[in-house]
Amino acid sequence: MPASLEPALRAWIQETAAQDPVEAHHVMVRLDLVLPQADWDRYERELRACEMEQARLDARWEAEQATRTESTRVDRAPSVPPPPDPYVLFLAWGTERDVLWDVVDDLLFLLCTEPPAPEKSPFAIWFNGSYRRTKRIVEPLNRLLVESRSVYEVTPNQRGLQRRVEAGLSEALNVAANAAESSGYLAARQYLEQARDKLMAVRADPSGAYVDVIRAVEAVACPMFLPRDQLPTLGKVRDHLRDAGAKYEYVLTDKSGKPGNTGGVVAMLTDLWEGHSDRHAGGPREVPVSQEAAEAALTIATALVTLLSKRAVRLPS
Numbered sequence: 001m002p003a004s005l006e007p008a009l010r011a012w013i014q015e016t017a018a019q020d021p022v023e024a025h026h027v028m029v030r031l032d033l034v035l036p037q038a039d040w041d042r043y044e045r046e047l048r049a050c051e052m053e054q055a056r057l058d059a060r061w062e063a064e065q066a067t068r069t070e071s072t073r074v075d076r077a078p079s080v081p082p083p084p085d086p087y088v089l090f091l092a093w094g095t096e097r098d099v100l101w102d103v104v105d106d107l108l109f110l111l112c113t114e115p116p117a118p119e120k121s122p123f124a125i126w127f128n129g130s131y132r133r134t135k136r137i138v139e140p141l142n143r144l145l146v147e148s149r150s151v152y153e154v155t156p157n158q159r160g161l162q163r164r165v166e167a168g169l170s171e172a173l174n175v176a177a178n179a180a181e182s183s184g185y186l187a188a189r190q191y192l193e194q195a196r197d198k199l200m201a202v203r204a205d206p207s208g209a210y211v212d213v214i215r216a217v218e219a220v221a222c223p224m225f226l227p228r229d230q231l232p233t234l235g236k237v238r239d240h241l242r243d244a245g246a247k248y249e250y251v252l253t254d255k256s257g258k259p260g261n262t263g264g265v266v267a268m269l270t271d272l273w274e275g276h277s278d279r280h281a282g283g284p285r286e287v288p289v290s291q292e293a294a295e296a297a298l299t300i301a302t303a304l305v306t307l308l309s310k311r312a313v314r315l316p317s
Helices: 005-017 021-030 037-065 086-094 097-111 122-126 129-147 167-182 186-200 206-225 234-243 263-274 291-309
Strands: 152-154 161-163 249-253
Touching: 005 021, 005 086, 005 097, 005 129, 021 086, 021 097, 037 086, 097 129, 097 161, 129 152, 161 186, 167 186, 167 206, 167 291, 186 206, 186 291, 206 234, 206 263, 206 291, 234 263, 249 263, 263 291
Parallel strands: none
Antiparallel strands: 152 161
C-alpha cells in the first residue's frame, strides 16, 4: 500500500463504517479483531461526559422555558453529539496496515448493492436509497485507488475489491465468456468468471480458481467430444483428441495449406490437466497450486474456451 494512500484510506473507512456501526462490529468479528479494553474504557468516559453535558443543557433549557414567551420558546434543548463508535474508530485507526484491505473489502460487501439493471428507470434509481448510499461509498474510494495507482479496484458488482486485471487478459476473458454463452455453454462463462474472481480477490484462492478453470473447459469440451460419456473429464477429452486426432481438423493450416492437426490443443489440455497439482491428496506429487500457476491456467483455459466455442477443432465437413 502506498504510504500516501494509508491515511486517506483510513479516513474513508471511518466515514463508511460510521454509516452503520452495528455492521462495523460484525466486520471485527469476521476478521477476528478485538477491541482493546483501553478503547472501550475511553468510549465509556466520553459517553458519560456527553450524558452529563446533555443533562446540564436540558436543565438550563427547562429553566429558560419558564421565562420565555410563547413565540420565543424552543422545542427542545440542544443535543450533544455522542462520541464516535469505538468499533468504527478501531477499524479505521487501530488496525494494522495489512488488514486495511480486508476491512475495505468487507465494508463494501456489507453496505453496497449491485448496480441497477440498464433497463431500470433513472427516476426509480435516483430514489433508491441503497443505490445512493453505494454511490457515496464507492465513488470516493475509486478515486483514491486510481490516484494512488493501487493494485486493487472495486469489483464490477461494487460489493468488494479485486486485483486489477490486465487489460489484455480482461478482454480475452470477455471474448471467451461471450463466445461460450453464444454457443450455448453458459456454465463455461460462469466458471471462468468464478475463477477470475477467486484469483483476483483480496484473499486469493488459487486452488479453488484452478478447479473452476478446469470446469470451464470441461463445460465446453465434454459435451462436444464425449457426448455419451456418463462421467466425462478433461483428461478423457485430452486422451480422445490425442488418440483420435486424425478424425478432427484444426482451423490453423499446416505448411501445405491443409487444415492443421490438434496437437497444439492437446498440448494445452495436457498442461491444464497435469498442472492441477493438488487435485489428489496424500501422494508425493501433491503440491499446493500457486497464484502464478492458477493465473497461467486461467490464460490457457481462456484460449481453450474461445477456440472450442468457436469450433476451431471440428470434424471435417
